[in-house]
Amino acid sequence: MTAGRLDRLRGTAAPRRHDARAIAALAANPGCHRRAVLDGAGVDKQRVAAHVGFPARFGRSQFAISRGNAFEAQVKANGCAELLRLLRELLGLSIPEVAYDDLEQVAGQDGLDLRYARSRHLLGRAATSGRGGTFFDHPLLRLDVAGQPVWLEPDLIAFQVAGRFHVVEIKSFAVVDGQADPAKVSAAAVQAAVYVLALRQLMADLGHDPEIVSHDAVLVCPENFSNQPVAHLLDVRKQLRVLRRQLDRMARIDDLLARLPPELTFDLAFDSTGTPTRDPAELVEALNAVPARYTPECLATCELAYFCRHEARGCTAALGRTVREELGGVETVAEVLGLAAGTRPADGEQAEVAALLQTAARLRAEVLS
Amino acid sequence: MLAVAESVEVIERRIDELRAAVRRAVIAGDRIRAKALRAELRGAEQAWERALNALEGRGEPTGQVADDGDAEARRDQTGGASSRQLVRRPGPLLPLREQVHHALTLLAVPAAPKLIAEVHAAFFGPVTGEMSGARLTHLRRDEERSFRAAPYARPYYLCAALTADHLSPARGLLAISTWALERRMIGPLSPRVDFLTAAVNIAEHAGRMVDSDGVGRLLWRFAMNIPGAVETFHRADRPAGKAEAVAEAARAELVVHAEADRAHRREAAERAAALTDVTRLFGNRLRVIRETA
Secondary structure (H helix, E strand, C coil): CHHHHHHHHHCCCCCCCCCHHHHHHHHHCCCCHHHHHHHHHCCCHHHHHHHCCCCCCCCCCHHHHHHHHHHHHHHHHHHHHHHHHHHHHHCCCCCCCCCEEECCCECCECCHHHHHHHHHHHHHHHHHHCCCCCEEECCCEEEEECCEEEEECCCEEEECCCCCEEEEEECCCCEECCECCHHHHHHHHHHHHHHHHHHHHHHHHCCCCHHHECCEEEEEEEECCCCCEEEEEEECHHHHHHHHHHHHHHHCHHHHHHCCCCCCCCCCCECCCCCECCCHHHHHHHHHCCCCCCCCCHHHHCCCHHHHHHHCCCEHHHHCHHHHHHCCCCCEHHHHHHHHHCCCCCCHHHHHHHHHHHHHHHHHHHHHC | CHHHHHHHHHHHHHHHHHHHHHHHHHHHCCHHHHHHHHHHHHHHHHHHHHHHHHHHCCCCCCCCHHHCHHHHHHHHHCCCCCHHHHHHCCCCCCCHHHHHHHHHHHHCCCECHHHHHHHHHHHHCCCCCCCCHHHHHHHHHHHHHHHHHCCCCCCCCEEEEEECCCCCEEEEEEEECCCCHHHHEECCCHHHHHHHHHHHHHHHHHHCCCCCHHHHHHHHHHHHCCCCHHHHHHHCCCHHHHHHHHHHHHHHHHHHHHHHHHHHHHHHHHHHCCCCHHHHHHCCCCCCCCCCC
8 A cells, every 4th residue: 555655656767776875864854754755755856856946966076986985995905904903903803803705796796686695694604603704895785665675785894703793884084183074974873873774684684683783883084184094983873763763754654645645746757758747836736745844954965955945945944953943933034033123922932032032133233333 | 139039029919919909999989998008009019119129239219219211100000190209108018917927926816906016016116007907807808818719828817816605706806827726716814814925925025125115115004904013113123124024923913814714725726626727717707597587
């Protein structure tokens, strides 16, 4: 029933595949119904956004991708020589723990099912016997998102004889003097959490204790202004909780769907040449039927962000989380200005905010005069 | 003079190979690669001219050769109107495959293109010609094609290292066909064992050489990733002592892994011995049989 409904929402196009980035982005704004519904149905948001006149202006830069790949290759070169040193220091890997399994290809093939089966086999064997493999390079994991399997490929998984599995995430942003860009670190943490979750699910499927997968992910970044890698532990427990909640919600997407008009669809009605023929105005109307929750962070993670920003113009929420929290209960910018100027009567809830705003307005006027 | 005659032959073979490669690239419509190969071909032809002049005893200085009629005509043939600058640069005298062979012989273990280039640069001078991952993949494919066309016609082939579990080509590693089969097998412990073995071989070679910055840097990079090597590396005052420090630390760790690794490799090598000649050198590829089902 739900599946049929989601198919109708998506229309004729094939469902879009999610990756760790997309799942991480989902967790970034759990309150957004629009994103939950569109992602649940596997709608190609990029094309929808372009069709309604708000094409997403992001995408990863080619330079960033090659830089990331080069750094990863460097860290893993020569049998993970550099990584091995870092993990020996950080996790206390013993000297005999050096085994390395390349799971990016199986016998020269890179079919997903084949790779998944092999990853499952090797990781399962390591968990059962406590031996047989320390580094698993690019294993393939699977996570069910709204009933659809999503393939995930962590950079590396490390396993300790005496301990547990650790997800290793290799990122090319620099850690300068022990500090890194908090936004990038938190994005990496969410991504690592997605992998931890998928690996835990795999372990549970195989009949092992999911807790064998550590909630401490290892983040490997270049140190300072050099190319020298450095490793840090990243506790992803909080991200795991958010993710689990969000994925649960997507699994219970029926509640969200029940509130939507039954004939709703985001079909772009592609013709034979692949050009969308759907009336943009109609599509905008369809989008408006699902409430969104725009925050400025969406710009970095969601293809529909520019559309939602346009829609949220004049709302206090569009100014960011801090503003929204400070002005709790006041919906629009016009209302805020009215309260500050005293031209708008403040009801019971707003009295406190109104007093603050009026003080702020008075201070501003004094400073400017 | 004999050595020069030999090098002329090497260059001639190289020119033939390059012509075939250019033809293939043109047929495949790969213009960028064709252009790069043409430039290399022109370089090889220049080298051939120079070597020939040396044989004649004329020994004209580099660069002037281009002004004689023959070379002029050849330039027109290859359509190299802009080749004047290329002509002045000495072309690669040794084909890439021989440079790779040198570096791999020194390392004595299967290695990735990056390490091969680094080792060559440190011990034999910078690599002439391009040694990127993509270029070496082509090289391996060319070697395979050549082997299929005329098996064992060359004294050695650059071939694949094989994964111990499926005997398929290990990703991004090159080896030499004349090595014992065991050495080309890559089990789970082999990447580390090969890294340590390479460290020992490089250190021993470096110990016999006069000190050079390139070699020192290469050694240092190995030392950093071997437990116990850094301290003794710093303590040693002579370059030979530094090399010895790296070799010693690498040997100490090797002892831990060597036996288990050897068992894996031997077992895999026994299985690989039953393969056909081509698959034994270039690996077994799992075929997808979906189409025939």
